[in-house]
Amino acid sequence: MDNFLQVLLDGVLNGLVYALVAAGLSLIWGVMDVINFAHGEFLMVGMYVSYWLGFILKIDPLFSWVAAGLFLFILGAVTYKIIIRNSLGKSGMAPLLATFGLSMVLKNFCMNRFTPNFRLLSGTILEGKTLSFGGAIISVPQLVTALFALVVLSLLYWMLKKTRLGWAIQATAMDKEAAELMGIKTENIFLLVFGIGGACVGITGGLMTSYLAVYPEVGGLFSLIAFVVVALGGFGSIPGALLAALLIGLVESFSGFYIAAVVKYVAVFAVYLAVILLRPRGLFGW
Amino acid sequence: MAAMLEARDIHCGYDGVPVIHGLSLEVNEGEIVAIIGANGAGKSTTMRTICGLMHPDRGQILFQGEDISRLPASETIRKGISYIPEARRLFPRLTVLENLELGAFTEKDRSVVEERLSEVFSLFPKLKDRLHQTAETMSGGEQQMCAIARGLMSGPKLLMLDELSLGLMPSLVEKVFEAVTAINEKGITVLLVEQLVQEALEIADRGYVLQTGRLVHSGTARELLDSPEVRRAYMGM
Numbered sequence: 348m349d350n351f352l353q354v355l356l357d358g359v360l361n362g363l364v365y366a367l368v369a370a371g372l373s374l375i376w377g378v379m380d381v382i383n384f385a386h387g388e389f390l391m392v393g394m395y396v397s398y399w400l401g402f403i404l405k406i407d408p409l410f411s412w413v414a415a416g417l418f419l420f421i422l423g424a425v426t427y428k429i430i431i432r433n434s435l436g437k438s439g440m441a442p443l444l445a446t447f448g449l450s451m452v453l454k455n456f457c458m459n460r461f462t463p464n465f466r467l468l469s470g471t472i473l474e475g476k477t478l479s480f481g482g483a484i485i486s487v488p489q490l491v492t493a494l495f496a497l498v499v500l501s502l503l504y505w506m507l508k509k510t511r512l513g514w515a516i517q518a519t520a521m522d523k524e525a526a527e528l529m530g531i532k533t534e535n536i537f538l539l540v541f542g543i544g545g546a547c548v549g550i551t552g553g554l555m556t557s558y559l560a561v562y563p564e565v566g567g568l569f570s571l572i573a574f575v576v577v578a579l580g581g582f583g584s585i586p587g588a589l590l591a592a593l594l595i596g597l598v599e600s601f602s603g604f605y606i607a608a609v610v611k612y613v614a615v616f617a618v619y620l621a622v623i624l625l626r627p628r629g630l631f632g633w
Numbered sequence: 634m635a636a637m638l639e640a641r642d643i644h645c646g647y648d649g650v651p652v653i654h655g656l657s658l659e660v661n662e663g664e665i666v667a668i669i670g671a672n673g674a675g676k677s678t679t680m681r682t683i684c685g686l687m688h689p690d691r692g693q694i695l696f697q698g699e700d701i702s703r704l705p706a707s708e709t710i711r712k713g714i715s716y717i718p719e720a721r722r723l724f725p726r727l728t729v730l731e732n733l734e735l736g737a738f739t740e741k742d743r744s745v746v747e748e749r750l751s752e753v754f755s756l757f758p759k760l761k762d763r764l765h766q767t768a769e770t771m772s773g774g775e776q777q778m779c780a781i782a783r784g785l786m787s788g789p790k791l792l793m794l795d796e797l798s799l800g801l802m803p804s805l806v807e808k809v810f811e812a813v814t815a816i817n818e819k820g821i822t823v824l825l826v827e828q829l830v831q832e833a834l835e836i837a838d839r840g841y842v843l844q845t846g847r848l849v850h851s852g853t854a855r856e857l858l859d860s861p862e863v864r865r866a867y868m869g870m
């Protein structure tokens with residue numbers, strides 16, 4: 348029984364983090380029909396920003412997530428301006444290949460500059476802290492990251508549903524031309540959406556360095572999981588991303604514990620394939 | 634007095650295929666002007682070019698004396714031009730209220746937005762009961778009301794209407810045209826495109842007849858209604 352609670356909590360905490368990573372991808376996909384293949388590398392860059400701020404300037408991840416979020420917002424916006432904008436309206440493959448190229452550039456740049464080594468911050472405020480809860484042990488840095496993810500997701504959802512800017516983003520996603528007729532500068536909306544998508548992973552990556560090592564390939568697994576989450580949760584849907592990410596987090600932790608650690612991603616992708624076969628529009632799609 | 638809107642010999646098309654071949658028209662302040670013509674004549678293309686969704690390859694469009702030929706639609710609305718496109722183009726999964734709010738996207742003053750909301754509710758009282766319903770779940774008639782209301786929310790000087798009557802039953806068409814007259818009486822200039830030639834000319838001051846990208850007739854609504862050619866070609870008489 349103790350194990351069960353532990354595995355459940357691990358799954359939920361991981362799931363919340365996956366949800367924020369996936370939300371960024373989902374928003375870009377939902378609004379612009381663009382798949383950002385560099386999303387995982389954005390996460391990696393966010394982690395490096397926070398790592399170096401911690402290593403050189405001794406700024407704790409509890410604070411440096413702000414800088415990582417901001418940096419990735421800018422990186423996202425610049426990516427849109429320089430790469431995406433010019434590839435939109437060409438063949439559907441163009442933005443896909445362009446972002447794939449960007450992911451290679453980012454990964455190899457970090458490989459070249461920072462070596463492929465794993466780097467873990469030491470001496471962070473939350474380092475090694477745990478809470479025990481009904482016999483289960485919770486890692487505090489992971490808990491904090493998960494709670495942050497939940498807060499950021501809620502804010503994002505509120506912004507999309509309740510503010511004029513959010514309606515303008517939704518309107519642009521539904522009918523770009525009609526949005527222009529309302530006076531919405533859809534170019535700016537796209538720029539903003541790419542920035543927000545970047546900020547989501549920037550914030551997540553910024554916090555994750557308090558318990559995870561950063562290395563140039565770290566984004567790979569996260570982006571793969573984010574793709575699965577978005578496909579399951581429905582494009583552009585924040586609640587969908589949250590539920591799908593929790594599901595994936597739980598499948599991963601339960602299969603990892605009760606079957607074998609090596610099969611946990613097999614289980615994740617098996618669930619994905621099953622859902623795609625039975626419900627091609629995703630679990631929560633329409 | 635100079636016209637409010639003036640198109641001077643505009644040419645436009647899609648991907649280099651010309652559709653409008655040198656069209657000139659004028660709309661004076663306070664008027665209702667109708668553009669009529671068969672399917673594919675280029676009515677919507679003309680409207681889209683005026684509002685800035687596309688730009689003329691040649692020629693000029695002046696609005697209140699200013700050249701707007703190159704302005705995008707997101708700017709022409711700030712000048713006071715509101716275009717209600719063909720087939721309404723409401724945001725389907727947003728509510729009626731959210732659609733209306735977006736109609737006033739360029740208006741930052743909250744009290745002005747509230748005032749305009751109450752104005753459109755007095756014009757279309759039914760919308761008030763539908764505020765929190767998504768646009769896609771409304772009937773065609775309600776959607777058309779909502780589209781007109783959304784188009785008014787920016788507080789336009791010139792309202793451009795593209796085939797208001799599309800898909801509406803005759804009794805509703807009459808209501809919608811009455812609404813257009815009421816809007817015009819409040820001082821908003823109207824440029825409209827219609828297939829229902831008779832009905833459109835009955836509320837219009839002047840009209841233009843468009844045929845495969847060229848104007849073939851123009852005149853007061855009365856003149857066009859009385860013209861044997863127009864009657865034969867567009868009213869089946």
Ligand SMILES: Nc1ncnc2c1ncn2[C@@H]1O[C@H](COP(=O)(O)OP(=O)(O)OP(=O)(O)O)[C@@H](O)[C@H]1O
Nearest residue numbers: 647652670671672673674675676677678679719828
């Ligand atoms: N997006 C487009 N791409 C290419 N050609 C187009 C496009 N839209 C319209 N056309 C062409 O331009 C011509 C004029 O079309 P337009 O929509 O302006 O006609 P219309 O007078 O509004 O017709 P309707 O009464 O059917 O709405 C048509 O020949 C049409 O095929």
Ligand SMILES: [Mg+2]
Nearest residue numbers: 676677678719
């Ligand atoms: Mg048309």
